[in-house]
Amino acid sequence: MATPQEKLADALQALHHLQQNGRAVFRSNDLTRIHRERLQVQGFIQPVMNGWYIPSRPDVGTGETSAWYASYWDFVRAYLEDRFGEDWSLGPEQSLLLHSGQWRVPPQLLVRSPGGRDKNTKLLHGASLYDARLEPARGNDVQVLQGLRVYTPEAALIAAGPGAYTTYPTELRTLLASRRDVSSILERLLEGGHTLIAGRIAGACRNIGRDADADEIVATMRGIGYDVREVDPFHARLPGVVFRRDKSPYANRIRLMWQTMREVVIARFPAPPAQPVDLDRYMEAVEEIYVTDAYHSLSIEGYRVDAALIERVRAGNWDPDNDAGDRQQRDALAARGYFDAFQSVKESVRKVLAGANAGQVADADHRAWYRQLFGPSVNAGLIPAASLAGYRNSPVYIRGSRHVPLNAAALRDAMAALLDLLEAEPDPGVRVVLGHFIFVYIHPYLDGNGRMGRFLMNLMFASGGYAWTVVPVQQRTAYMAALESASAGDDIGPFVDFIGNLVGKIPPAPPKGDGAA
Numbered sequence: 001m002a003t004p005q006e007k008l009a010d011a012l013q014a015l016h017h018l019q020q021n022g023r024a025v026f027r028s029n030d031l032t033r034i035h036r037e038r039l040q041v042q043g044f045i046q047p048v049m050n051g052w053y054i055p056s057r058p059d060v061g062t063g064e065t066s067a068w069y070a071s072y073w074d075f076v077r078a079y080l081e082d083r084f085g086e087d088w089s090l091g092p093e094q095s096l097l098l099h100s101g102q103w104r105v106p107p108q109l110l111v112r113s114p115g116g117r118d119k120n121t122k123l124l125h126g127a128s129l130y131d132a133r134l135e136p137a138r139g140n141d142v143q144v145l146q147g148l149r150v151y152t153p154e155a156a157l158i159a160a161g162p163g164a165y166t167t168y169p170t171e172l173r174t175l176l177a178s179r180r181d182v183s184s185i186l187e188r189l190l191e192g193g194h195t196l197i198a199g200r201i202a203g204a205c206r207n208i209g210r211d212a213d214a215d216e217i218v219a220t221m222r223g224i225g226y227d228v229r230e231v232d233p234f235h236a237r238l239p240g241v242v243f244r245r246d247k248s249p250y251a252n253r254i255r256l257m258w259q260t261m262r263e264v265v266i267a268r269f270p271a272p273p274a275q276p277v278d279l280d281r282y283m284e285a286v287e288e289i290y291v292t293d294a295y296h297s298l299s300i301e302g303y304r305v306d307a308a309l310i311e312r313v314r315a316g317n318w319d320p321d322n323d324a325g326d327r328q329q330r331d332a333l334a335a336r337g338y339f340d341a342f343q344s345v346k347e348s349v350r351k352v353l354a355g356a357n358a359g360q361v362a363d364a365d366h367r368a369w370y371r372q373l374f375g376p377s378v379n380a381g382l383i384p385a386a387s388l389a390g391y392r393n394s395p396v397y398i399r400g401s402r403h404v405p406l407n408a409a410a411l412r413d414a415m416a417a418l419l420d421l422l423e424a425e426p427d428p429g430v431r432v433v434l435g436h437f438i439f440v441y442i443h444p445y446l447d448g449n450g451r452m453g454r455f456l457m458n459l460m461f462a463s464g465g466y467a468w469t470v471v472p473v474q475q476r477t478a479y480m481a482a483l484e485s486a487s488a489g490d491d492i493g494p495f496v497d498f499i500g501n502l503v504g505k506i507p508p509a510p511p512k513g514d515g516a517a
Contacts, residue, residue: 008042011035015044019055024074026053027082048075048124068124069404070397072105076129077147080111088113088149089136092159093168095150100171100178101249103404104488112136154185158197165204165233170256170490173208173234176201178249182213186220195226203232250410251417254438258421261437261492262430268496269429270503272464279353286346286468290314294338295510297451299473303331307510313339333376338451340372345455349462358431358463359423362456369455373448383447391415391444398443400480403487405443414442428464433496435460441487457499469499470507 014035018026028036028051036053039045043058046067054071057064080088090098091110097103108120108128116131123129136142141155151159153175165172179185182205189198198221206214214230221228238259294310313335348365352358367390377383391411398405406414418438425431436457443449458468471479475498482495 007034008038011038012044015039015055024054024071025078027051028053046124049121052079064399065125065401066397066399068127069105069402070395072127073103073146073148075123076109079129080113080149083131084113084115086149087115087136089138089142090148090150091132092137092151092156093161093164095137095145095156096153096160096164096175097168097171098145098148098150099153099156099249100168100175101253101406101410102168102171103407105402105404153179154188157185157201158188158192158194162200162233165200166235169234170253170260172204173238173256174249174253176204176210177208177252179213182210182217186217189217189221190224193226195221195228198226199229199231200233202228202230204234206230207232207234207237250406251413254414254417254442255421257438257441257490258425258430258434261434261486262425262427264492265430265433265496266427268493269433269500272428272466275465277353277462277465279350282353282462282467283346283350286349289468289470290339290342292507292510293468293470294335294342296470296473296507297454298331298334298338300471300476300479301334301450303334307512309335310339310510330377330382333380333382336376337373340375341369341451341455344369344372345459348459352459352463357423358460359419359421359425362422362435362459363419366452366456370445370448370452373451387446392446394446396443396446401484401488403441403484405441411442411444415444418442422460428460428466429500431460431463432457432466433492433499436499437483437486437492437495440483466503469502469505471502472507474508 011031011034014031018030023030025048026045031039031053036045040047040053043056045053046056047053048068052075054067054075056067089095089112091112094106094110097106105127107126108130111129111131112134113131113136114133116133118131118133120128120130136149137151137155137159141151141159143150143152150156157175182201185201188194189201198217202214202217205211205217218228218230238256291307291310291314295307309332313332344365348361348369351361351365371388374383374388378385378388391408393408395407396405418435421438422431422435425434436453439456440449440453445452454471461467461469478498482498485491485494
């Protein structure tokens with residue numbers, strides 16, 4: 001008779017077979033009842049709704065959202081195809097968000113189909129799906145985007161109401177700025193005689209500095225007898241923003257986020273110290289805070305370290321080649337990597353204090369910080385050497401967050417935009433807050449983004465003469481909630497206040513411990 005372990009292994013093999021065939025969402029009949037029950041009891045799958053399952057991990061606690069957010073759009077595609085075949089589409093507003101690169105999981109997803117029941121279906125973690133009995137996008141109006149049936153950008157701009165511009169201003173500006181010209185939009189405006197919509201889109205184009213596009217829409221429509229009255233649907237302009245015709249919408253979105261959030265930072269963040277910085281004393285203070293900083297930064301990421309282990313690493317009394325215990329300690333490897341990276345960041349700080357531009361230093365040095373951070377884990381064989389090559393080439397999801405970080409193809413454009421903004425930004429508080437926030441918003445690496453973001457934050461603190469600042473692990477919940485407000489709610493205020501309240505504060509000392517992780 002097979003043992004329980006052998007029975008579970010058989011169930012896992014069945015699940016593995018489905019995943020090898022590209023399945024990220026499963027119906028009840030995809031697995032036998034016995035396999036399905038075993039996998040669910042052991043935490044390898046979880047139900048989304050009756051008859052639908054997604055993969056999960058048994059080593060995470062109840063309420064963990066990463067598996068759901070990672071599978072969300074796959075579930076939507078599979079569920080809607082099962083119900084409606086090809087006779088459905090997402091709504092125009094959601095289509096605009098996806099075209100702009102905004103893949104955040106919405107609290108409620110509106111789906112249009114003649115087979116809709118005008119009913120809201122609850123899903124996991126507060127999400128829901130409303131299937132409206134409405135005509136979906138069809139023919140030339142529909143586009144398949146990563147398996148999802150959406151309105152084309154042109155059709156979505158025609159179909160979306162004026163409220164989209166005030167509800168999603170960053171996304172709408174991003175989308176319009178990425179258009180090479182307005183000919184495809186103008187064609188639809190002319191075909192449908194959409195005078196009100198033409199005035200709205202013309203006003204939106206002028207809002208982002210595309211006066212020639214706005215003039216073309218108005219002149220062409222009026223030229224064949226339509227009475228077009230231009231209206232700015234955004235209601236306010238963003239002074240100082242240059243809307244480039246980037247092929248990728250992501251760089252423009254980063255610039256727009258920066259511009260819309262920077263005034264909040266300037267109004268609420270503490271002013272930089274008035275006295276000049278003594279370079280030697282500043283560097284001594286950075287060295288003195290190393291143990292405390294390493295403890296809190298590593299602990300925020302879930303590593304179990306204490307002051308004794310950190311001091312062993314700093315003193316060189318940690319030898320993974322000869323100490324079998326330490327060789328197997330993930331936490332000790334993380335501590336060693338943090339020490340190496342901290343030395344590299346200190347040199348970057350020294351350059352900035354000597355007068356170098358902080359954005360240029362970050363651009364030149366941040367990849368070296370990352371290599372130092374994970375070098376020990378590569379040398380120990382825990383992660384592949386290729387992971388040090390640069391930015392990630394696969395998706396990543398943030399535990400507990402509705403925000404879906406940018407796809408791998410967008411990282412280079414987005415990071416270049418961030419580094420350019422850091423270089424050009426005159427206000428040090430803005431560099432501090434938005435440098436950290438937008439770095440983790442982009443999430444350019446598979447791991448280490450939080451530590452890297454805090455290194456970047458402290459480089460920018462140095463550029464304004466602020467002291468090195470530690471985010472205490474005791475405030476992790478508030479820290480993550482403030483980041484979530486900014487990334488999933490577009491509200492930077494809580495994060496400004498959180499970081500601002502840490503300025504000048506002495507963080508709690510790390511526990512002494514015995515050097516064991």
